[in-house]
Amino acid sequence: MVLPQSMQQFFSNEVQQDGAYQTRGFACWEGELSRAKTKFLELIPGIMYAYHDINMRSMDSCYRKSDPDDGFMQLNYCIEGSYAFQMNDGSHYCLGPGDLCLSDSRRDGDYTETHLPTGHYAGFCLVLNLRQAEQSLQEYLPHSDIDLGLIGSHLDRHQGLCLYRSVECARSVVSMAVRYQSEKRLRQYILLKVLELLLVLEEYADEDLMCRRSFTPATLTASEQVYRYLLCHPLEEHEIPDLVRQFGISETNLLYCFKSVYGFPVGAFVRRVRIHAAAKLLCDRPELSIGDVASMAGYDNQSKFTAAFRSVFECTPSQYRRRGTHLC
Numbered sequence: 328m329v330l331p332q333s334m335q336q337f338f339s340n341e342v343q344q345d346g347a348y349q350t351r352g353f354a355c356w357e358g359e360l361s362r363a364k365t366k367f368l369e370l371i372p373g374i375m376y377a378y379h380d381i382n383m384r385s386m387d388s389c390y391r392k393s394d395p396d397d398g399f400m401q402l403n404y405c406i407e408g409s410y411a412f413q414m415n416d417g418s419h420y421c422l423g424p425g426d427l428c429l430s431d432s433r434r435d436g437d438y439t440e441t442h443l444p445t446g447h448y449a450g451f452c453l454v455l456n457l458r459q460a461e462q463s464l465q466e467y468l469p470h471s472d473i474d475l476g477l478i479g480s481h482l483d484r485h486q487g488l489c490l491y492r493s494v495e496c497a498r499s500v501v502s503m504a505v506r507y508q509s510e511k512r513l514r515q516y517i518l519l520k521v522l523e524l525l526l527v528l529e530e531y532a533d534e535d536l537m538c539r540r541s542f543t544p545a546t547l548t549a550s551e552q553v554y555r556y557l558l559c560h561p562l563e564e565h566e567i568p569d570l571v572r573q574f575g576i577s578e579t580n581l582l583y584c585f586k587s588v589y590g591f592p593v594g595a596f597v598r599r600v601r602i603h604a605a606a607k608l609l610c611d612r613p614e615l616s617i618g619d620v621a622s623m624a625g626y627d628n629q630s631k632f633t634a635a636f637r638s639v640f641e642c643t644p645s646q647y648r649r650r651g652t653h654l655c
Contacts, residue, residue: 362381362382362383363379363380363381363382364379364380364381365377365378365379365380366378368510368513368514368517370514370517370518370521371460371463371464371467371518372459372460372462372463373455373456373457373458373459373460373461373462373463374453374454374455374456374460374463374518374521375453375454375455376451376452376453376517376521377451377452377453377454378449378450378451378452378501379448379449379450379451379452380448380449381408381443381447381448381449382446382447383443383446383447398432398456398457398458399431399432399454399455399456399457400429400430400431400432400454400455400457400475400478400479400482401429401430401431401432401452401453401454401455402427402428402429402430402452402453402455402524402528403422403427403428403430403450403451403452403453404426404427404428404450404451404452404494404497404498404500405422405423405424405425405426405427405448405449405450406424406449406450406451406498406501407424407447407448407449407450407590408424408443408445408446408447408448408449408450408590409421409422409423409424409443409444409445409448409587409588409589409590410422410441410443410448410450411441411442411443411444411547411588412440412441413440413441414488418541419541419542419543419544419547420488420490420541420542421444421542421547421584421587421588422450422490423586423587423588423589423590424590425492425493425494425495425497425498425590426490426491426492426493426494426587427490427491427494427497428488428489428490428491429478429481429482429488429489429490429491429528430482430487430488430489431479431482431487431488432454444551444554444588444589445554445588445589451500451501453521455475457475457479460475461475461476468522471522471526473522473525473526473529474529475525477529478525478528478529481528492587494527496523496524496527497524499520499523500517500520500521500524501517503516504516504517542580542584542587545576546576546580546581546584547584547588549574549575549576549580549581550576550580550581550584550585550588550589551588552574553570553574553576553581553585553593554585554588554589554596556570556573556574557593557596557597557600558600561600561601561603561604562601562604562623562624562625564625565597567581567582567593567594570593581593598635599639601624601625602624602635602636602639602640603639604624605620605621605623605624605632605636605644606636606639606640606644606647608620608623608624609644609647609648610648610651613648617629617632617633617644617645617648620632620644621633621644632644
């Protein structure tokens with residue numbers, strides 16, 4: 328399959344990265360500031376699938392300039408972490424957990440900056456060579472009636488970029504894939520789920536789940552400052568009005584941008600960070616009782632603390648402590 332220049336680094340026979348290795352269908356590389364794994368499959372001629380798991384120890388840009396290519400469509404779905412990008416017109420967008428981005432590869436040259444706000448991104452990517460994919464669908468699945476041209480028309484109406492929030496049906500593409508050890512079966516399963524996803528995208532009206540709201544640099548910067556502050560002060564009391572005043576951002580912008588970039592509402596993120604801090608205390612401070620740790624995490628009721636802890640770690644605080652493993 329011929330691929331757009333921007334994606335050749337993920338699918339080439341040789342991965343041009345320091346510390347990289349590649350076997351059939353799998354590539355991995357690790358550098359001083361990053362670690363990434365990619366699983367890739369050609370589902371049928373013209374449709375390439377890749378699963379990316381990327382960790383960066385720096386929040387710096389991961390942008391690589393590439394020339395635009397014609398005749399390709401790219402779909403990215405975020406499962407964990409987030410991926411932020413800036414366009415030539417100064418607009419900023421972010422792909423968070425559950426979000427899907429459909430783009431025309433001709434827009435590859437419009438990106439001026441990309442980075443991972445949380446240092447982590449996991450998700451899958453589909454690259455469609457439109458002419459080749461159309462021919463393959465007619466040959467292999469003549470009754471599928473999938474109209475890639477109709478999906479492309481959505482892109483044409485929105486300047487080659489469509490963002491959809493909370494597309495839960497896309498998660499099924501990978502949710503059960505781990506059950507398949509045979510590459511043939513894995514390819515068949517993913518192909519069926521991808522076809523299902525393409526059918527859903529055909530039916531999306533312009534307003535359905537669509538969100539093209541961008542963020543200003545000031546809003547993104549303030550949200551990142553709030554994120555870092557909460558991580559550095561996990562056991563302190565945090566009220567949204569106080570954060571708004573401290574970091575000079577409107578409450579509306581903070582609530583929307585924070586959830587879009589980091590995947591959780593501010594309040595839920597605060598509670599999650601507290602639970603992780605409590606887990607660390609359970610491991611590092613054996614002299615503290617469960618009640619002491621609950622109180623330090625802001626819970627007056629130990630049973631509520633236990634329920635909150637179980638929702639994150641799938642075990643009770645006592646079980647976690649006895650296990651003696653530090654999962655934070």
